[in-house]
Amino acid sequence: LDKAYLTAIWLETVFYGMNFVLFWSCLVILTIKRRTPRINVILVSVAIAMFTFSTAHVSLGFQRLIEGFITRRDRPGGPAAFFSDVSIPGNVVKVGIHTVNSIIGDSVVVWRCYLVWGREWKMCVIPILLVMASAVCGFAQTVYFARAKALHSAFAHILQVWNGSLFSLSLATNVTVTMLISLRVWYLLRDFGGKKNFRYYRVLMIVIESGMIYSVALICEITLYFLTSNAFYIVYDPIAQLTAIAPTMILVMAGLELTTNDVHS
Numbered sequence: 001l002d003k004a005y006l007t008a009i010w011l012e013t014v015f016y017g018m019n020f021v022l023f024w025s026c027l028v029i030l031t032i033k034r035r036t037p038r039i040n041v042i043l044v045s046v047a048i049a050m051f052t053f054s055t056a057h058v059s060l061g062f063q064r065l066i067e068g069f070i071t072r073r074d075r076p077g078g079p080a081a082f083f084s085d086v087s088i089p090g091n092v093v094k095v096g097i098h099t100v101n102s103i104i105g106d107s108v109v110v111w112r113c114y115l116v117w118g119r120e121w122k123m124c125v126i127p128i129l130l131v132m133a134s135a136v137c138g139f140a141q142t143v144y145f146a147r148a149k150a151l152h153s154a155f156a157h158i159l160q161v162w163n164g165s166l167f168s169l170s171l172a173t174n175v176t177v178t179m180l181i182s183l184r185v186w187y188l189l190r191d192f193g194g195k196k197n198f199r200y201y202r203v204l205m206i207v208i209e210s211g212m213i214y215s216v217a218l219i220c221e222i223t224l225y226f227l228t229s230n231a232f233y234i235v236y237d238p239i240a241q242l243t244a245i246a247p248t249m250i251l252v253m254a255g256l257e258l259t260t261n262d263v264h265s
Helices: 002-030 041-071 078-084 089-116 121-146 157-192 201-226 232-255 260-264
Strands: none
Touching: 002 041, 002 078, 002 232, 041 078, 041 089, 041 232, 089 121, 089 157, 089 232, 121 157, 157 201, 201 232
């Protein structure tokens, strides 16, 4: 477990570096190089919120790393015993941050789907319900982690129920939205007579590909979790950064006004 956690934090820092560069690029595009008369305060606020939570998550990971391998290394059980205690406040806060960032990220993806479909809210009813269900499971998961003093495992049955539900609902949200956007692209390609005549084809493909990458990562996470493999941690922590990276890419495109809604208008 201690080796898995060390590897997970190392990978998360790599993804955080990507997130860091993307965030500042996003901020420049949404403010200094914006194409609109006014700064879109909502998009800027969402980008800052996701980056702030991502920074807090990786910082808590380092704090737990120092505490487990240095501060408490000589205690009974060593680092492995420390990292297996899921009820430690630092870990509970990390879980809560992961949940919030995941909800914000999924909401951004649903919002993009809403715009791609020409602001037709009926197409987003199912994704919205999935995000709401994810929020319930995510916060319930955080509460159970805080109360799991005697469990000493993230794979305990009661935690598997809430964790598994959260991961599965997030996967369902991203798969559903990716399929809806893909369907919209297909319709637009047909209307414009092929991708050569459709200016924003590549942009929408980036949205679809980023959604697919995130979905594949979630599938790996779910599989490893239900196999009760410690390799789950190697995927879980980096995904905390991926939940911000994919939506931030979408915010960049929104800042550049690269949406099918602009094509139709």
